[in-house]
Amino acid sequence: MYYEDIRLEQPFLFTSGYFNLEEHEQHIHDSLEVGLVLENEMRYQFSQETYIGKPGDVFVCRPFEPHWGSSVNERKSCWNMLLFVPSLARLIPNGYQLLIPFYTDWLPSPLIPASSSHAISIAKSFQRASQTNDQPLRQTVKQAEQFLCLLDILLQIYDYASSQKQLVINSNDVQPISHSVQYLLQHFTEDVSIDTLMELSGEKRSRYFQSFQTFTGTSPHQLLLRLRVQHAMDELLRSPEHSILQISEESGFQSLRTFNKQFKSYSGMTPSQYRKTFNR
Structure with missing residues (x-):
């Protein structure tokens, strides 16, 4: 495993490439990553788990999660990729809520199957983002169009992850806990107290911890x-x-x-x- 210092020149990047059939060390990085399989199957290694991706499948990579891909045969496996920094959420109203699937246990697997409506929508957004590079548009127009594609991808991942989580807490409890997670994402380097988080949620201590655990798969302190x-x-x-x-x-x-x-x-x-x- 090795650390790859990915330095984006802007808050997000749509790119493409391919994997060959080869052994390769897994890497980690601090960027958030979404990948779309385009042609031929690929083998995606996430730490000790291996997934076989087919065309149309989407992979969601959490920050600092060891991963790497390769082709399953001699044919190249082509992919599209979106890389972005967490601070991009500041540009979106309630944007930190859309990052929750990248920092919690909402997704039981990094793979969103091609057969799902969410993966289909994500593939269309990748296609639109790619097409803007081939059109004679001003750079600011291209960036605006690609930003809309990124936003749709995040919304689709959030919606898919929400359905996978199968929350058992009341829908009225989701928003307060969501606010707590957003607050942590924005202020984790500061002196954050659990009392502050509970005040934001308006819940009593025992109910708050139970709801938070159900909502995120972990405790406020551990997150x-x-x-x-x-x-x-x-x-x-x-x-x-x-x-x-x-x-x-x-x-x-x-x-x-x-x-x-x-x-x-x-x-x-x-x-x-x-x-x-x-x-x-």
Whole structure:
């Protein structure tokens, strides 16, 4: 596994490429990624799990999730890909809510099958985004059109993930918990208290924790730690001039000991080992 430092020149990028039949090390990156299989089957490895993607299948990659693809035979497997940064959500009203599937357990599998209406709509959005590059349009018009395609893709993923989650909490409880998750995504580097999150939801403590667990698949504290560690993983490689202590503090940790413990629990290595291993 290796870290790939993807530096987007703009908040999102539509691109295309292909996989060959070859052994390849899995990579991780901090960008959010959506892939669409175009031609021929491909084998997609997510950590220890392997998925076979067919034309029309969509893959959703969470940030810092080890993954890589390859063809299943000698024929090239062609794909379209969308890469974007989490901060893009600021440009969309309630945009952080659309990122919830990328940070929770809503999706039991990274694969959205081609037979679903959501994958069909996502494929059409990829096609529209690709067509704009072939049209004689001003750059600002192309970006606006592609942004609309990105928005539709996020909406389709959110809707599909919602249906897969099969929430058992009352629909009136979804919005308050959703606000909590959005707040965490926006303020995780700050001194966030559970009391603040409960105040945002308007729920009592026991009911809030139960609803949050059902809604996200984890606890508020664990989601907060995950976001902070993922932020630190990025900064350790992007900012080699910053000390580990400085990065732990900038990521929201108030104790270096706690940071080291949580980082190793999440990544399997200490922050210094991680920086030494992936800072190529």
